[in-house]
Amino acid sequence: MLLALQPAIAPAQDVATGRVLAERWCANCHIVTRSATTGRADGVPSFPALADAPQTTDTSLRRAMSASHGRMPDFSLTSREQDDLIAYIRTLGKR
């Protein structure tokens, strides 16, 4: 996969890698950063809102990424990529 060839992404930076993945694969549909102040009208949950939701767990995030959800294509994310995305989404929460 192309991403693995980018030297800027250090293997230890789970959160940074997760952010790159989110911006690449998820931002078409989701608001993936805290800087956005408004939600979307079409009901797609923003990542900060997901991070803040009390029912959100690592398991629920992983399940959402593993199965195709809504109009979301099958990304076939590796478990490592899922871990990075979960680590990143976690940083967006207020908790």
Ligand code: HEC
């Ligand atoms: C093509 C549009 C699209 C893309 C791209 C997309 N999503 Fe989603 N996502 C949705 C929609 C729509 C929902 C709302 C729930 C539904 O419709 O099933 C959703 C819901 C979610 C949820 C909440 C599921 C729940 O149980 O409430 C998570 C977590 C999520 N997406 C993660 C991701 C991640 C991580 C990515 C990037 C790897 C991503 N999504 C990319 C459309 C998308």
